[in-house]
Amino acid sequence: MLHELSIRNLAVIEEANVQFHKGFHVLTGETGAGKSILIDALSLVVGGRGSADMVRYGCEKAEVEALFDLPMEHPVWQRLSNLGIQHDSSEMLIVRRELTSSGKSSSRVNGQLVTITMLREIGESLVNIHGQHEHQSLLKSEQHLEWLDMYGGAELLSLKRQYSAQYEQLLLVRSQLHELDNTSRHNVQMQDLYLFQIDEISAAKLKPGEDEELQEQRKMLMYAEKRSASVNEAYGLLNDGQGLDAISRAISRLTDIVSYDEAALAPMLEQLQSAFYSAEDVMYQLRGYRDGIESDPLQLQQVEDRLDLIRSLKRKYGETIEEINAYLEKIMEERDKLENRDELLQQLKEQEEAIYSAAFVLAQKLSMLRQRTAQQLASEIKEHLTQLQMGAANFEVNMQTVPHEDASSVRLSATGIDHAVFMMSTNPGEPLKPLHKVASGGEMSRIMLALKTIFATIDQIPVLIFDEVDTGVSGRAAQAIAEKLSRLANDCQVFSITHLPQVACMADHHYEISKQFIGERTFTSVTELEGELRINELARMLGGVEITEKTKHHAQEMLDLATGLKGA
Structure with missing residues (x-):
């Protein structure tokens, strides 16, 4: 889990030192208060893009430091070993990033300097940030097969690696064949030149x-x-x-x-x-x-x-x-080679046929395993969508493959012979269509949340961050998202930036992001809310600027109901 986050001179945050806990966290505050800056800070420590514009005006550098408390068996420790970074898996992991006003950046892991590429590789095992822009990746059908393969787990990924190795060999042999064909026009001249040089x-x-x-x-x-x-x-x-x-x-x-x-x-x-x-x-x-x-x-x-x-x-x-x-x-x-070109050409063609046959067999096995995995994924997504107030929706992973009888004309690709497309219908009786043709923003948020919930136990990423994943929903759907986020926090540490009181009341820990103006400067602060302070913030979210006894009573009632739901 993310234990602590320290920020200095980043945008409108002069200094903030925030401690976090296990479970479900929400970040709330007025629009423009700087909630996204916390997300930007976490993005920096896991290798996100930084720029000089992020440094607070008038300061030389911005500093972000994150402290992670991870189990000894977490895969990030092996990544650190592979990268030659000293560590003790019984202690906490410290990740630090600095940005200067001139645009330069430096990164350290446990005090050891690392490149941004290394930091990004380490960060992939630590934090997954889901913002509204990720809906776009869900709409790209070319990425659906990658989602499916991840869901397939070790067996599918192992078979995929075997296929990839064969496919690379196939590309190598085809490259040699292509090179041999291209040089055929110059064979005589090259032979004469080589003979002269050899003599x-x-x-x-x-x-x-x-x-x-x-x-x-x-x-x-x-x-x-x-x-x-x-x-x-x-x-x-x-x-x-x-x-x-x-x-x-x-x-x-x-x-x-x-x-x-x-x-x-x-x-x-x-x-x-x-x-x-x-x-x-x-x-x-x-x-x-x-x-x-x-x-x-x-x-x-x-x-x-x-x-x-x-x-x-x-x-x-x-x-x-x-x-x-x-x-x-x-x-x-x-x-x-030139003297024995015809013989070599024949050998390469025989190699190509043998490698192609082996690769195609693996591609077929991979395809059959993907077919079974697609059914399992669709079934689990529908189950989660039902929990997210989309019980009438139908979801299917459409697998397009070349039939076995057309094997001679199959064009193998880097991923095999499959093309996967996530299909959906949101209302009974409607035909299944690709996601981008049927899903609204609110529906896309819930589909993405369903996927993130499924993959949380697969990729073992300890920290999940949702940046306004509840955009475009309200009422029972908002409550369903809140409950889903709360349940998800049983498996990992969850953060959500939200404007919905239904989501905020379900959190185990509530943080308010507020902005103040002192003189001609802007200052943003982060405060963990408890007791009356949390009730007041929920009341503000319910009723707007004016907080009344009625809205406070309603806020307390929501917290009590949330406590009962989490207990159940």
């Missing part, structure tokens, strides 16, 4: 890392003479009697006197001896290195030619040798 790259016999090795080899060959001259000079300096011979003579002189002062001279003698052996070893290495240097202009030209070839292939086929070889593998596969 060009294959003839080069490129090896990974070869270009780096050639660059190093090129450097060695280009500077062979310079290396030879410098190494030969270094060798001569060590071997001409001035280098090693000088160190040798210094060693001899120190050897003659080392015994006179071993503590000071012995370490220096040891270092000179070590230097002599090291220099002698380097001299021999220099001689070997010098003798191994080759100056080969022909080999250098071969290296330059090879590097030019690699650079040319890189310009055409890839920035590295690895990319060039990968491109070679790709065009060899494409060449094989």
